Amino acid sequence: MVERTPIFNAICQFILLVGLIVALLPFAIVIIASTHDIRAVNIVPMPLTPGSHFLDNVREAWHRADLGHKLFNSILFATAVAFGKVALSSMAAFAIVYFRFPGRSILFWAIFLTLMLPLEVRIVPTYAVAANALAPFQAILNVTGINWLIHAVSGIEVNLQWGLLNSYPGLILPMVATATGTFLYRQFYLTVPDELAEASKMDGSGPIRFFWDILLPLSRPNMIALFTIMFVWAWNQYLWPLLVTTDPSFGIAVTQLKTLIPSEFGLPDWNVAMAGTLVIMAPPLILVIFMQRWFVRGLISTEK
Amino acid sequence: MASIAIRGVRKAYAKNAVVHGVDLDIASREFIVILGPSGCGKSTLLRMVAGLEEISGGEIAIDGRVVNNLEPRERGCAMVFQNYALYPHMTVAENIGYALKVAGVPKDERRRRVEATAKIVGLEAYLDRRPAALSGGQRQRVAMGRAIVREPKVFLFDEPLSNLDAKLRVAMRAEIRRLHRRLGATSIFVTHDQVEAMTLGDRLVVMNGGRIEQVGSPAEVYNRPASRFVASFVGSPAMNLMEGTIDRHGVFVYDAERQIPIPATLDARLVGHKVALGVRAEAARLVEPGTAGSIPATVDFVEELGAGRVVHTDLDGLSFAVSLSTPNVMPAGTPVGIAIDPRDVHLFSIETGLRIEFAAGIAAPANSN
Ligand SMILES: Nc1ncnc2c1ncn2[C@@H]1O[C@H](COP(=O)(O)OP(=O)(O)O)[C@@H](O)[C@H]1O
Ligand SMILES: [Mg+2]
Numbered sequence: 001m002v003e004r005t006p007i008f009n010a011i012c013q014f015i016l017l018v019g020l021i022v023a024l025l026p027f028a029i030v031i032i033a034s035t036h037d038i039r040a041v042n043i044v045p046m047p048l049t050p051g052s053h054f055l056d057n058v059r060e061a062w063h064r065a066d067l068g069h070k071l072f073n074s075i076l077f078a079t080a081v082a083f084g085k086v087a088l089s090s091m092a093a094f095a096i097v098y099f100r101f102p103g104r105s106i107l108f109w110a111i112f113l114t115l116m117l118p119l120e121v122r123i124v125p126t127y128a129v130a131a132n133a134l135a136p137f138q139a140i141l142n143v144t145g146i147n148w149l150i151h152a153v154s155g156i157e158v159n160l161q162w163g164l165l166n167s168y169p170g171l172i173l174p175m176v177a178t179a180t181g182t183f184l185y186r187q188f189y190l191t192v193p194d195e196l197a198e199a200s201k202m203d204g205s206g207p208i209r210f211f212w213d214i215l216l217p218l219s220r221p222n223m224i225a226l227f228t229i230m231f232v233w234a235w236n237q238y239l240w241p242l243l244v245t246t247d248p249s250f251g252i253a254v255t256q257l258k259t260l261i262p263s264e265f266g267l268p269d270w271n272v273a274m275a276g277t278l279v280i281m282a283p284p285l286i287l288v289i290f291m292q293r294w295f296v297r298g299l300i301s302t303e304k
Numbered sequence: 305m306a307s308i309a310i311r312g313v314r315k316a317y318a319k320n321a322v323v324h325g326v327d328l329d330i331a332s333r334e335f336i337v338i339l340g341p342s343g344c345g346k347s348t349l350l351r352m353v354a355g356l357e358e359i360s361g362g363e364i365a366i367d368g369r370v371v372n373n374l375e376p377r378e379r380g381c382a383m384v385f386q387n388y389a390l391y392p393h394m395t396v397a398e399n400i401g402y403a404l405k406v407a408g409v410p411k412d413e414r415r416r417r418v419e420a421t422a423k424i425v426g427l428e429a430y431l432d433r434r435p436a437a438l439s440g441g442q443r444q445r446v447a448m449g450r451a452i453v454r455e456p457k458v459f460l461f462d463e464p465l466s467n468l469d470a471k472l473r474v475a476m477r478a479e480i481r482r483l484h485r486r487l488g489a490t491s492i493f494v495t496h497d498q499v500e501a502m503t504l505g506d507r508l509v510v511m512n513g514g515r516i517e518q519v520g521s522p523a524e525v526y527n528r529p530a531s532r533f534v535a536s537f538v539g540s541p542a543m544n545l546m547e548g549t550i551d552r553h554g555v556f557v558y559d560a561e562r563q564i565p566i567p568a569t570l571d572a573r574l575v576g577h578k579v580a581l582g583v584r585a586e587a588a589r590l591v592e593p594g595t596a597g598s599i600p601a602t603v604d605f606v607e608e609l610g611a612g613r614v615v616h617t618d619l620d621g622l623s624f625a626v627s628l629s630t631p632n633v634m635p636a637g638t639p640v641g642i643a644i645d646p647r648d649v650h651l652f653s654i655e656t657g658l659r660i661e662f663a664a665g666i667a668a669p670a671n672s673n
Contacts, residue, residue, distance in 0.1 A: 193387065193389065195385045195386075195387055195389035196389050196391065198356050198383075198385070198389065199383075199385060199389035199390075199391075199450075200391075200402075201355075201356065201375075201376045201377070202354065202356075202376050202377075202381070202382060202383045202403075203377075203402050203403035203406055203450070203454075204376075204377035204403055204406045204407055205377075205402075205406045209406060213402070214391055214393075217393045218392065218393055
């Protein structure tokens with residue numbers, strides 16, 4: 001736009017301001033509420049100036065929701081998922097871009113299709129697999145009759161069992177596959193000149209060395225961006241962790257938030273709930289602030 | 305060092321053939337330049353030698369060992385790419401030393417060899433820089449260093465100088481020559497630039513449309529082009545070519561007033577046939593219009609080159625260039641005569657494009673293979 005009239009500018013700024021307020025108001029309320037005691041937070045209307053009970057509330061929330069343990073679980077979970085996604089998508093895209101193998105385009109489109117199948121859609125089968133990760137193989141054995149054959153020959157009933165419910169692998173592994181990440185990486189690899197691959201071939205390195213020595217270091221901004229997005233995404237997962245971890249020792253912080261929400265007949269201590277919310281929000285926020293310089297570069301430019 | 309034998313090598317992408325059976329023997333320590341227009345399959349041939357491209361037919365042997373099914377690293381070739389293909393995230397030292405690192409050379413020896421190489425290519429002061437912080441010429445040197453450090457049996461160059469400015473190109477040309485004298489590795493250098501080809505090569509291989517047109521020393525290729533294509537491609541300005549017939553007296557007839565006697569007893573079969581006659585701009589002289597034996601023409605424009613100039617003339621629609629060493633002001637349209645020494649003409653068959661030999665007194669189609 002090249003309009004440069006004062007009125008137009010004023011309108012633009014007004015709209016931006018409204019947007020900002022709409023976006024930040026809930027956030028401000030959370031912060032303010034978390035600084036009052038239970039009495040002040042229940043006054044209608046709520047005071048708009050901060051109180052002095054922030055640390056008390058945090059301490060209370062921390063204690064009540066067992067946040068130390070849950071945050072540890074969350075950080076472990078989100079880090080592992082983000083790391084796994086980066087590792088898996090960089091390798092998957094490497095295979096798709098740099099190798100000509102039969103079924104390559106089918107594989108590519110299969111990955112593409114999973115974009116349309118978010119976890120929520122496939123949650124029942126995923127749960128079934130997590131309950132017994134070997135179930136698909138068991139099914140293959142049963143359907144093909146191999147099981148029957150083994151039983152007839154040796155008298156052994158093959159029964160494959162590997163439950164992942166209530167475990168870190170069960171929490172993490174089903175979240176690791178990522179079409180988005182694979183695409184991001186594929187786009188990046190397509191910008192790397194072919195001559196680089198050829199030069200490294202002439203220098204005597206095989207595909208794995210090329211991947212490790214050349215592609216990965218070159219993709220660092222990309223990697224950081226993907227890691228950050230995926231960390232935040234994993235941090236905010238709710239449905240899957242809720243479903244797969246019935247044992248509280250594997251619970252994560254976000255699902256734990258529920259225990260801080262005042263029940264219908266309990267004390268309406270929203271101040272504690274808001275303090276807990278702030279604590280749980282903090283890690284991804286800090287990560288984004290910390291990573292944003294590289295993060296933006298990784299998403300926008302393909303600089304050399 | 306290593307000899308290279310290329311026998312009946314063909315290349316096709318899907319059904320699209322781009323190299324149609326190339327035979328070439330390269331002696332050990334030789335510097336071969338492959339010259340040809342863009343898209344003629346030079347790079348493809350080079351990449352087949354390097355192992356970057358599958359060989360569709362025929363075989364390539366390095367030092368007597370057929371390498372068709374060997375990986376690039378097993379062939380002992382190093383390659384310099386047109387765009388240098390430096391690793392952007394590595395320093396100059398790391399770029400040069402990468403091949404050694406992959407080969408598992410111990411760190412101390414690696415550093416020693418990287419430093420020795422940097423000295424050869426004049427990059428000692430830049431070892432810690434990244435490629436992005438280097439000039440075009442310096443990047444070019446890094447690419448050369450990366451090839452040298454491995455002490456390969458064969459050097460392959462794919463238009464390595466075409467991204468440099470003219471002055472740097474001349475300097476790098478001299479440097480490559482010097483380097484070859486010093487290291488003595490068998491080299492194949494691909495270019496579309498004929499000046500580069502003439503100055504660098506022990507022998508030239510002129511390619512066109514996926515085939516070899518001529519193999520020979522630069523002087524041979526220039527003085528006795530094997531085909532009409534070579535005649536028009538090598539030399540600047542391009543050789544003048546006129547199509548005409550040879551009459552009973554052994555005189556080339558372009559039209560009624562433009563005739564050139566051929567100083568040889570021509571094969572009787574050529575009499576009455578159409579041929580193409582070629583004359584280099586340097587072999588023709590400008591004379592007064594109407595001089596006996598000269599060809600009438602009019603001046604089109606004069607190309608001033610500093611040391612000399614090229615007068616482009618017009619023979620009723622056919623343009624004809626004549627080199628001139630003395631300054632001369634000739635406005636367009638000036639009538640002139642062109643004198644041609646019959647000993648300086650080349651004849652080419654219209655049908656096959658091949659050279660017709662006649663200097664020995666007996667005219668016969670050259671290289672009828
Ligand atoms: N990967 C490819 N697939 C199909 N055709 C190709 C491929 N690489 C090169 N070609 C074709 O082969 C011909 C020769 O290419 P190249 O050897 O690169 O020519 P040049 O002599 O300019 O180096 C060109 O017509 C080009 O279009
Ligand atoms: Mg080329």
